[in-house]
Amino acid sequence: MIYVDSLNEQSLKEYIDQGEFEMYLQPQYSIGQNAIVGAEALARWKHKEMYISPGEFIPVLERKNIVSILDRYIWKSAFQLQERKRREGQYVIPIAINVSRSDFASLDVFQTLEDYSRKYGVAPEDIHVEITETAFAEDKQAIFTAVKELKRLGFQILIDDFGSGYSALNTLKDIDADVVKLDMKFFDLNEKNNMRARDIIGAVIQMTQTLGMGIIAEGVETAEQLDILKEFDCDVVQGYFFYRPMNITDFDMTIQRVIESASKKILDSRTFGQECVVESIRLLECGEYENALSLAKRALAQISMEYDGKLYCNMENTIGAIYTAMGNEMMGMEHYLSGLSIALKINDAVLSGKLYNNIGCVFQALEDPKQAIKYFLLAMEQWKRPENKAEEFYEQRLFIVNINLTDEYFKLGEIEECEKYLKRAAKFVDNSANKDYQLTYKTAQCRLYMQTGREDFARKVFPEIVDMAMKIKDWSEFWNYLEPVCDLALSLDELGEMKKIIDFMERQAAQYSVEQLGLEIRIRIYEKLLVYYEIIGDEEKARRTELEYYRLCKMQYQEIKMARVEAINYKIQLNTQHEEHVKFKKQIDIDQLTGVGNRYKLEKDYKMIKDICEERGCTVSIGIVDLDNFKYINDTYGHLQGDWYLKTASKIIKEVVSNSGGVYRFGGDEFVVLLLDVTEDALDQMAADIETKVEQRCAMNQEPDGKTLTLSQGYVILNQLEGNDVWQMIPYADEPLYEVKENGKRGHKIVIR
Numbered sequence: 001m002i003y004v005d006s007l008n009e010q011s012l013k014e015y016i017d018q019g020e021f022e023m024y025l026q027p028q029y030s031i032g033q034n035a036i037v038g039a040e041a042l043a044r045w046k047h048k049e050m051y052i053s054p055g056e057f058i059p060v061l062e063r064k065n066i067v068s069i070l071d072r073y074i075w076k077s078a079f080q081l082q083e084r085k086r087r088e089g090q091y092v093i094p095i096a097i098n099v100s101r102s103d104f105a106s107l108d109v110f111q112t113l114e115d116y117s118r119k120y121g122v123a124p125e126d127i128h129v130e131i132t133e134t135a136f137a138e139d140k141q142a143i144f145t146a147v148k149e150l151k152r153l154g155f156q157i158l159i160d161d162f163g164s165g166y167s168a169l170n171t172l173k174d175i176d177a178d179v180v181k182l183d184m185k186f187f188d189l190n191e192k193n194n195m196r197a198r199d200i201i202g203a204v205i206q207m208t209q210t211l212g213m214g215i216i217a218e219g220v221e222t223a224e225q226l227d228i229l230k231e232f233d234c235d236v237v238q239g240y241f242f243y244r245p246m247n248i249t250d251f252d253m254t255i256q257r258v259i260e261s262a263s264k265k266i267l268d269s270r271t272f273g274q275e276c277v278v279e280s281i282r283l284l285e286c287g288e289y290e291n292a293l294s295l296a297k298r299a300l301a302q303i304s305m306e307y308d309g310k311l312y313c314n315m316e317n318t319i320g321a322i323y324t325a326m327g328n329e330m331m332g333m334e335h336y337l338s339g340l341s342i343a344l345k346i347n348d349a350v351l352s353g354k355l356y357n358n359i360g361c362v363f364q365a366l367e368d369p370k371q372a373i374k375y376f377l378l379a380m381e382q383w384k385r386p387e388n389k390a391e392e393f394y395e396q397r398l399f400i401v402n403i404n405l406t407d408e409y410f411k412l413g414e415i416e417e418c419e420k421y422l423k424r425a426a427k428f429v430d431n432s433a434n435k436d437y438q439l440t441y442k443t444a445q446c447r448l449y450m451q452t453g454r455e456d457f458a459r460k461v462f463p464e465i466v467d468m469a470m471k472i473k474d475w476s477e478f479w480n481y482l483e484p485v486c487d488l489a490l491s492l493d494e495l496g497e498m499k500k501i502i503d504f505m506e507r508q509a510a511q512y513s514v515e516q517l518g519l520e521i522r523i524r525i526y527e528k529l530l531v532y533y534e535i536i537g538d539e540e541k542a543r544r545t546e547l548e549y550y551r552l553c554k555m556q557y558q559e560i561k562m563a564r565v566e567a568i569n570y571k572i573q574l575n576t577q578h579e580e581h582v583k584f585k586k587q588i589d590i591d592q593l594t595g596v597g598n599r600y601k602l603e604k605d606y607k608m609i610k611d612i613c614e615e616r617g618c619t620v621s622i623g624i625v626d627l628d629n630f631k632y633i634n635d636t637y638g639h640l641q642g643d644w645y646l647k648t649a650s651k652i653i654k655e656v657v658s659n660s661g662g663v664y665r666f667g668g669d670e671f672v673v674l675l676l677d678v679t680e681d682a683l684d685q686m687a688a689d690i691e692t693k694v695e696q697r698c699a700m701n702q703e704p705d706g707k708t709l710t711l712s713q714g715y716v717i718l719n720q721l722e723g724n725d726v727w728q729m730i731p732y733a734d735e736p737l738y739e740v741k742e743n744g745k746r747g748h749k750i751v752i753r
Helices: 008-017 052-064 067-087 101-106 109-120 134-136 140-153 168-174 195-209 223-231 246-287 290-301 311-324 328-343 351-366 368-384 394-412 417-431 434-450 455-469 474-493 494-509 518-535 540-587 599-616 630-637 639-657 680-699 726-742
Strands: 021-030 035-047 048-050 095-100 127-131 157-164 179-183 214-218 236-238 620-628 661-665 669-677 708-719 746-752
Touching: 008 067, 021 067, 021 127, 021 246, 035 179, 035 236, 035 246, 052 214, 067 095, 067 109, 101 140, 101 328, 109 127, 109 140, 109 669, 109 708, 140 223, 157 195, 179 195, 195 214, 195 223, 214 494, 223 434, 223 680, 246 290, 246 311, 290 494, 311 351, 351 394, 351 680, 368 394, 368 669, 394 417, 394 434, 434 455, 434 474, 434 746, 455 474, 455 494, 455 639, 474 494, 474 518, 518 540, 540 599, 599 620, 599 669, 620 639, 620 726, 630 639, 639 661, 639 669, 661 708, 680 708, 680 746, 708 726, 726 746
Parallel strands: 035 095, 095 127, 127 157, 157 179, 179 214, 214 236, 708 746
Antiparallel strands: 021 035, 021 236, 035 048, 620 669, 620 708, 661 669
16 A cells, blocks of 8 residues: 655656556547547556555645646656557547646746647647646746637637636736636535525636637536526537546547447448438439428438548439429529539539539520430439449430430431431330330431421321320329320421310329419410410310419519529528628638638648659758747837737738748747748748848838847758648758747748758
8 A cells, every 4th residue: 555645756766667657538429529638647546456546645745845846757758659649541630738837837838738749749839738727826927928828829729617717807817828727616616505506607608708719628427407508509528427537548439429429420421312302202203392491401411421421412403403393493503503513523423413414404495405315414424424324214314315316316406316316226126115215216316307307207207196196104204205296296397186185184183282283384375275276276175274374474584583593592692601601611711810821721732742742752941930039029019010010020921922832820939931942042032132122121110229020030941842731841941940039039940852
C-alpha cells in the first residue's frame, strides 16, 4: 500500500516510467450530430492493481508543485495518440488537455506544446487546451500572454469550470477563448433552486452564443440536466450520463462502435430512400402527384448525397418527373439538373443518360425539337458506353432514345436522320416482347412511310396499329401511344378509326380525376374532337366541344399562374440558400480580419497545388512572413492600430504574390505564402518588395519614437513535395525564418531542397 502524501518528484517520475499512470479519455457528445466530437484527457493511477482516485493524488501533486510533471506526460500522450491515429488512418477527433496555473508557473506552456506539435506532426486544431477559470486569478498577464501565443499557433482555448470563480465575466472580457466549459455540478439542481439555476444556465449559454463562443456542458449525469441543456440549445455535453472516462483501448472501441452505428443509420436511410423511390414512382403512375411529391421530398431529406450519390440522383429524377407530370416544368428541370450534376460527378452513365433523356422529354413536350435532340443525343452517348452493355435495361433504353430522336427529326422534316434512328430502334424492338414498344415503333414507321410516299404500306399496317392501341393497359402512358395513332388516322383520312380512338381515350380519361390525369391531356382530347367534328361538319357538337375546351383552357391558365407563383417562391428559396452557402463558405475559407486565406484554406490549396506539382513537375515555394515587433506595437498603440497593420501587411503581400500563388494567415502576426513554379531570383525580388512596401507603408502610420515594424521572412523552394499535409512542409520554411530572427530580425532567406 502506498501513502499518497509520500509522493515526491522522484517517485512520481518512477511511477510514470513504470506505466502506473495512464491517460484516460472522456468523450464529448454532440446531441445534434448524435456523434462523439471530442474528448478530454485525464490522468488515472493504478498502483498494484488498485486505482487511486485523482481526488486523492492531484491535490498532493499541486501542493508539492510537481503536478506539471504529470500534466506534461498526459500532454505528450495526447499528441502521441493523435499522431498514431493519423498515421493509421483512424478517425481523429480533438483531444482537450488540461493546463493548470502550476503549469504556467513552472513551464513554458506555449513552447512545450509547440514543440510537441512539431515533433509529432500533429496539427494544433487536433489538440484543445483547457484552462480553469481560477487560473486567471494569479499572474493573469502571464497567462493571457501564453494564451495569445497558443491562439496564434492555432490551438483552441477552452475555459474550464466556468462560473466556479468570482471573475467569470472579467475572464470572458479579457481572454480570447473559443469555448466555455459549463460545469453542471456547480448548479446543483434541487427543488428550491431549480428555476433560478435554469435561468442562470440559459443566461450563460445565451451569453456565450452572443459572443460567438462554443459551449460544452460537463458533469452531465441526469436526464433532467440534459433536458435543460436541450431547451437552451446547448449541443455538446460531457458526463457520466453518456460516457465515463475510459482507457485508450476502450476509447478506440467506442469510437468504432459510434462509426458503425452511424453507418447503420446511413444504411437504414438508404433502405428507406430506395423504398420511397419505388413508392413515389407507383404513386406518380397512379396520378397521385401530391402524395408522390410529399413522399419523395421526405426521402430526399433522409438521403445523404455524400454516402449514396446514386440513390440521391434517382430521387432527384423522381421529383423532377413528378413536377413535370404536374405541369411545372421549371421545378422539374431544377431537380433534373441537380441530379444530373451529381450523376456526372460520380460518373454514373446510366443515371446521367436517364436524366439527359428526361430533360430532352421536357423540351419535347414544349415542342422545341432542336433542344430535345441535343439532350437525347447526350443521353445516347451516355447509354452507349461499353460498360453499360451488361446493364439490365440496356436495349430498352437505347430503343427509347432512338424513337425519341426519330420523332424530333420528323418534326424538323429531316427525313434522312429520322430514317437512320428508326432503323436503329428496329434492332432493339425485334427482340422485345413489349407490345407498347412494338406499337410505338410501328406508328413511327407508318408515319414516316406516309411522309415519303409509301402510303400503301401505311394503310396495310394501320389496322394492326389500331388494334394494338386499343389494348393498352397502362393508363399512365395511353396518351403517349394513342395521340400519334389518332394523328395517323387523320393523315390517312380514316375518320371512323379516328373517332373510335378518340372515344377510347375519353372512356379512359373519364375513369380518373383531373388531379390524376391532368388538364393537358383532357384539353388535347378535346382538340382532337374539335378537328373531327369540323371535318364531318357537325356544327352543334363542335360548338359544345368548343365550350368545354375553353373551360378546360381557363382552368389550365389558372394552374399555370399558380405554378409560376410556386416556381418564383422556389427560386427565391434557392437564391437565399445559395447566398447563405456562399457566405458560409467564405467564412470557412477566409480570415475575417485580413481577408486572406485561413488555415483551412491553406490545407485545401496545398492539396490542389500538390496535385498540379506532381502532374506538371513544377516547384513549390513555401514562405513565412513574420511581423517583427508587432506585440510592442499592439501593446503601445492598441489593438485597432495593430489590426490596421495586419490588414495593411496582408494586402501588400497579396498584391505582390497575386500572380504566383496565395496568402494565408498562419498566426496572430505570421502569414504563409504558397507559390507555384517561381525561380529563386523571382522569389528574392518578391521578398524584397514585400519587405520594402510593408515597412514603408507602416512607417507612415507610426510614432517617430516607437519601435519600427520590420519583417522577417523565410522561404523554401521544394522540387518535390514529400508530405500530403502542409503542416509537414512548413517546418522547412521555419528554419530559414529562425536564422533571420537569430541574426537580429529583418530580412529574408531562401533555401532550396
